[in-house]
Amino acid sequence: MHASIGATKIDEVVKIDMTSVRPNLVLMSWTEQSGNFIVQLQDHEKGIVHNYARLADGQLFCAQGVIQAVAPA
Structure with a gap:
């Protein structure tokens, strides 16, 4: 997984559960390794991603962004 949220960059391998809606x-x-639990809705038709997270410290975090392709490492 590669993600940028403001100045925070995340680059790690995670096991995902995925459902095609x-x-x-x-x-x-x-x-995530940090303990953050993420639920993400990816709308590839509109190029938008919606993130909903329960952070390791108990806070809720919600964000919306643009889907961008990343070249394999």
Whole structure:
């Protein structure tokens, strides 16, 4: 997973659970090494991603962004 949220950059391998809601709409969830639990809705038709997270410290974090392709490492 590669992500940039403001000045924070995340680059780690995580095990995900994924469900196809309909063509080009995917629901994913995972737990990061930090303990953050993320639920993400990816709308590839509109190029938008919605993130909902329960951070390790108990806070809620919600964000929306643009889907961008990343070249394989």
